[in-house]
Amino acid sequence: MSDEHGSGVPVNLSPGGRPLGQRDPHASPVQRVQVDLSAPQFQVAAKNPKRTERTTLVFFLLALAGFAGFGAAYTQNASNFLLGLSMALGLLMFGFGVASWGMFLMPRGPFEEPRALMQTTPEEKRLFLGDFESRGKVAIERRGFLAKAMGAAAAVLGIVTAFPLIRSLGPLPKKSLYRTKWRKGSYVTDINNRRVKVDDIDVGSMVTVFPQDDVGGAISQTVLLHPQTTDIVTMTGRETWAPQGFIAFSKVCTHAGCPVGLYEQATEQLLCPCHQSLFDIYSGAEPVFGPAPRPLPQLPLYIDSRGYIRAQTGYDEPVGPGFWERGGTT
Template sequence: MTDVKEGASGPGPEARHQTVPDDEMFPVASFDDPHLQPAAKHVRRAEGVAGLFLVIGFLGFAAYGASYWQNWSNVLQGAFLGVGLFAFGFGMSAWGKYLLPQGPFVEERHPNASTEAEVDAMAAAVVGRGAMMFRRRGFLGGILGAGAGVMGVVMAFPLLRSLGPVPKQSFDHTHWKKGSRVVDFNGKLVRADDILTGGSLTVFPEGYVGNAMDQTIIVRPTTSNVVTKAGRETWAPRGNLAFSKVCTHAGCPVGLYQEQTQQLLCPCHQSLFDVGQGRPAVPVFGPAPRPLPQLPLYIDAGGYLRAQGDYHEPVGPGFWERS
């Protein structure tokens, strides 16, 4: 192949074999070119279809305007607007598809490879100029590098300092304290026997109703003391078993109490916690990594439920500073 040594993409105009005259290889388009006619075979029919849909679009928009002004039902407003937009778009697309020339149109390309002399000259110029730039503009290049380096360092500052305060100890404690009175969502004090066996109730420390970190769920599997594990003998007096309602997986409230299987289910990712005698809310299914913290309760002299103190571990999902 004689073209290999040249290295160019195609033969130059001098090398081409002239078998087809130029004006036949590159014909000029004319007004009457049959390929520039509308693409549809039945132009009138295509015009009718496009026109019909454009009219429907027009009516749809008008109807939407009327329905909006007259406050008709949402369904009607949406339907009119939808029909209007769809029909209008369909009509425009049909116009473009059926009433315009479709092609494809191919234009032969004139040979455009450079001569060998031109290629060599250009290569020499680029390489030579590039090398000279490094020698001559070293000082400017250095300043550019220094500026970029400082920019990179400074861009990291918002990440390092402005992401908000470090939590420090604020996640370790809730508002439950020794002697906090247990209240329900309406602020009513909870007595020891208010919850029936098989019942469950969402409670808060008095004064902090609605606080997300303090929310606690009391379940009552029986009416006698429930011991979930060693060391917690007094924590569930008369069966009032209190756990943090904040799921240890991602923080959703674990409010689904299954009375017969004695389990708490979290609705978000279906973590299932075993509760009851000898079962300290250990997760048996789902993504929760740790058991729900248990709140120790006691019954005061008036028969009301109170907390013996705060939870013995931070509530809710894990975080970096959690021991």
């Protein structure tokens, strides 16, 4: 506990001429004090400090073993299990060691410090506002026209920088939410780019299909079902839409846009696995259960002279979940 500076240090001259190792005369002196630690609050918390010391030592040795084990595991390109276990052992034991040192081998306390209320005094408020208002605000208000001009310039800066920041992020929606790539005469095409013929689809099966120019398209995806072999009429006006039992619906759920990927043959229903909306095929994919608010749009099909399944036209309404600009059809 003694200050060794400045006494008995051999003098070597530095290039600057000041003796090396000698204290900078402008530095404040370092003084040490011996603080009285006899108060009971300074006693360690451990009942048996020797035993706690030994336990803590064991923690640190186990930590060392864990970290060394991680090193070994790493060089041996060991499994994730060994790497993680050795690292976890090291970290946990290190943590236990440090924490037990802090909890049991350091002053038990309690200590206190004063706390000032946050609420300021009227005097403090008065002085602050005096400076703020009389020195600053009045000076600005005196030349209000300058403040307005500065504000106008800053506002223009804000507006013109908002454009590259926001407007350039993406195209405007325009009509893209209303349209898919299905057109009059589009071939019903599977994911392997094969145009689907009537003979390809067994009764009771489901295939995900696309228009031939948008295979894999997220919005155009459609389920082609073949529940029976005679025409299916889901509602009036759709008498010709499902020839020979081939029926197609948009695969984009009208609830939150997930692919309506599960076909329950027994009940002739389509299930969306995200939020469990159920759609009844024979009533035109009317939602019968779950949160979906609207039926899946039905794609009108026809079968051409060579047996290819094709679209009579595109969807007659926007597919997928709703959006503000979408009209109020139910």
